[in-house]
Amino acid sequence: MPHSGKPVPHDSARGHATGTAPYIADLPALAGELWVDYVPSPLPNGLLRRVDTDEALRVSGVVAILTAADIPGRNRFGSIICDEPFLPSDRVSYTGQPVAIIAAESREAARRARALVRLDIAAEPPVLTIEEACAAGLFIGPRRRIARGDAAAAIASAPHRLEGEFRSGGQEQFYLESQAAIAIPGEQGQMVVHSSTQNPTEIQAVVAEALGLGMHEVVCICRRMGGGFGGKETQAAIPAVMAALVARHTGRPARVVWSKDDDMKTTGKRHEFRTRYRVGFDDDGRVLGLSIEFHSNGGAFADLSTAIMERAMLHADNAYYLPHVEITGQVCRTHLPPNTAFRGFGGPQGVAAIETILEDIAATLGRDALAVRRVNLYGVSERNTTPYGQTVEGNLLPRIFDELERTSDYATRRRAVQQFNATSRTHLRGLAMTAVKFGISFTTKFLNQGNALVSVLMDGTVQVSTGATEMGQGVNTKIRQLVADEFGLPLEAVVVLPTSTERNINTSPTAASAGADLNGTAAVRACAEIRGRMAECAARHFEAAGGPSADPAQVRFADGAVFDVRNPDQRLDFSELAGICRRERVDLGARGFYATPLAGFDRESGQGAPFLYYTTGAAVAEVLVDRFTGDLTVERVDLLMDIGRMINPGVDRGQVIGGFIQGMGWVTTEQLVYGARGELLSHSPTTYKIPSIGDVPRIFRVAVLDNDLNKRNIFSSKAVGEPPLLLAVCVFEAVKNALTYAAAGRPVPLFIPATNEAILMALDEAAKSRNAPKESGVAVESPVGVP
């Protein structure tokens, strides 16, 4: 019986539930192991004149304090633009930036020393906001552009126009396991690093760079992460290098586990985006021309910011056809921690902008926003090319809209919302449906590759390893299912090994929702190769034992056995065959490789086909707002997605629900508050509020369109990690919708996150605009909303 397609439990679930699945902090201490801490910069910008470690070094138990001068290799890294130091040598660039590394016999000793290291910094004024960076001309990478037709002319000649500004705030990944690493010095200067990372190859590379080693002298291992969400795609680098530097200088194993506060203060987050737009549309709300200008707050160093901006621009259309469009994007350089990947990778920011524009168009015209979204939706055979020229093939969005409108009872509930708002003195309700069309593939073409190593052992069990890292998303579980099915084995006969650069080389980060696509396909390819050799051996064996003439193509692997379909009663146990293969000197190991067949995207021209396929869906949210406190309740959510034929429906359902709730946090309660020095004030769960169990909508209906149409991907499945997060934008638009009822049907400016505070302040704005004269068919200048 095949395992793929079944909701088998996560392959670490028993370990999770019993507490026996170890994370970095849980691994037993090694002999002589040192604890690693760091000294963060207290200032966002300034010349670093001196690091005074004298007093700190006198603390009992402190072994070493290292600074940039102690880096034997190159003190610079960055996977796109190489602009970031591991430790600053001449100037600090953000508050919280690690400046010095402390190695001590105990956590307490390191903590005491940390307070005694004195940093002499000549403070300079920081640039913290997008506006300040634009004014100062501080940018990262070039301004990019994607365009089709003549947006300016289409807007100018449109019957209706809107223009305005929209902002979405940053978001902390809030993986529960903070950044952590252990470095173990080996012989001849070699180094083994256990890292909580989505990107072991990158850790291998940066540790080699920092230590002045070749990559062949460094091994990186990641068994599992306690969550990643993009936050460990690049930013596991500095903690890993910290541990490696200590190990190099002391010759002792070194462990670093950041506190949650330090992690939140020092690491980058989802980018804050500012969107300025002009849109022209007809009486039905059909977009005729759109000009959209994105600026993101990149922080102090490039990190992945330019790629994230690219994905935002590639998702500015979301599910909607834009005949004449101009999209530009520019990353701003500021003195905040370098912002980085977070599930969605710019996609949510782009999608939130276009969905908000459509919501405002609907309110301006006094039409139901669902009707406006429908007239703009990508068609199945026409109006189905994106602004960058890729055709939306096999588009299920119209079907998803039809089904969801019906199953969510949208029309009836719209009437109920209207009636409620007309009578309630104390509360408002809002209702909105939004869509997602998420492009699957790294937009940087070369990253779309995966490799896997499969070993059939002579007892008939199987070890598999790939470049995928397990952060909870269940990629190892899916790979185990796929591999077991390739050999017709029970799950127990297959083990997915920890990700290690010893087994899987030159890998891409586990990101872009593509972990199972890339690595699962590579693993299956390796299995197929081994199976082919085993089938040849089996066919010879069957013939020799009196069976049909040897024909490997007739050999099947099922239920732990191997047989020729022409003579199914003559069987070999898989384990028996493995033993025979070994004795007959048949190679039972293989490496599988997969490069996604892609045309690719030309970022200079802004045209191309960056994606293998799209994952699509839609969701409807109904919200309740307290008119006196702004208190928001998400009462009901109905969600429908096309995620193809699921390898593991239990895992995928968890991805859909978990992604949605994470997105709901981004658009509602999660607020990054910075002080004047660019220091994060909301740096722990006391002040930074991710959704808790009580925030989950009481009615939450999650459904998928069960189908096997996506022949381009393994098992006809679709990537599921990021897309559902973007559907949470419906919660934000439902709040916007509720506010229009307090503003005589006009759009009310509101930014992400819609905190209770932002909602209450927007209600004040709504009350003001209620009394203003209603305009129609002319440009409406959206006032600046609530910061």
Add this chain to the structure above:
Amino acid sequence: MRDHLLLYVNGQRHEVRGADAFLTLADFVRERLRLTGTKIVCAEGDCGACTVLVGRPRGRRLHYLPVDSCICFVYQMDGCHIVTVEGLTPGRRENDPLHPVQEAMVRHHGSQCGFCTPGIVMAMAGAFETDDGRHRPEPLDADALRRALSGNLCRCTGYVQIIEAGESIDPASVPPLAQLYPEQAMLADLAGAAAQPAAISAVRGGQTMELFAPRTLEEAVVFKASHPDAAVVCGATDLGVQHNKGLRVPSVVLDLSHVEGLSDVVAADGVLRMGAAATWTAIGDITEDLVPEFHRIITLFGSPQIRNAGTIGGNIVNGSPIADSLPFLFVTHAEVEIAGGAGRRRVALTRLYRGYKQLDLAPDELVAEVRVPLPRRGEILRLYKVSKRRDMDISTFTAAVLARLGDGGVIEWMRVAMGGVAPVVLRLARTEQWLEGRPFTEETMREAGHLAAQEISPITDVRGEARYRRRLAENILVKFYHDAQPAPAGAVR
């Protein structure tokens, strides 16, 4: 006097001496006992990843409650039995069956990255415990699970599959801890030690540390008089956080959690009397029927783990202007009884606060009891807590309104207290005076709101802007007007 602590962990007896007594419980089990299933994430009691079950002797039984082990100290565990995630299946080997809660979490995809999972498992297992040590008669429904898990953050799952796991569990299959860990021998052993106060001295990292855990209030007062700088600890939900963040690591600790009678909660003659060491869980239990409105606020206050540790005495003495209990205690004219070297005195709670976290409390004085005259029939009480997130969040703004309406809908009197709008919780005397005798209408309350906004001096901080708090102060009185109306059918509350 004892120079050590006596406690059990997963049925194993431990005598703890020296510096280990001052570790957090999470560090103790992880580092000293190598029980690394208990995870540390926030180190401030906001995520629940470190949840363990603490069994305290109550009568002839051990009464198990979930607590956040990262913000309590080993010395508070004197006389207790702690069960960690490893202890749910004593003696289990790799392929043995799991505990029913663990099994359900596995089957229902209740874990993804797994880091929060042990804490979730422990909080859920704790919800199956009963007062009589038998099986819980009913399964846990979604609401009960949401209450039980309101102190556990999960970033991966979106919680739905965790709730489904919890709902699927047959309570008859869940072994009560009393069954897994026979109690009588443990109780006898612990009771023997409990009779004596514990006093421990140690040196850690060059700093001397001293603990005194008295059994009577008199002993406590004497100790406080000779150690005026001692940190007074009951639940340690605040000190634990400050300790972990390096903000306050006291060298002398006076632990009141073992003082006899200091945790009692009784209601008689219209007065609710709460010992300073009474936990919010205990107060929540007694107020459920007595003052449902206060009970409702208590259930929004922290999480089960926090309410099982945090005490009313701590909330009052900590003196935060956003302490969730204070507005209620202000409008009900609560009094505190203070014990000191010079004897006992009573003071109106409103007079206890002099400024931001400044109390009218001498170095040798301890708050012993809180007395609340309960609202009477015909009085209308509403309490408000506004925060960024509904559950498990520190308030941005709090308010209490207690009113009596006279004939013809005239306000006989109205008491209004607000928190988060000034350095201390305020009674809005001018607004109250203005309201007296006016008709109870929306218009009156709207005007009162404007007055209230002038009587406060809110600041902008990480939880909200000053103008937001001012607007809340205005609006909340109008909201009170609507809340005080008889509810029409189908109305949203």
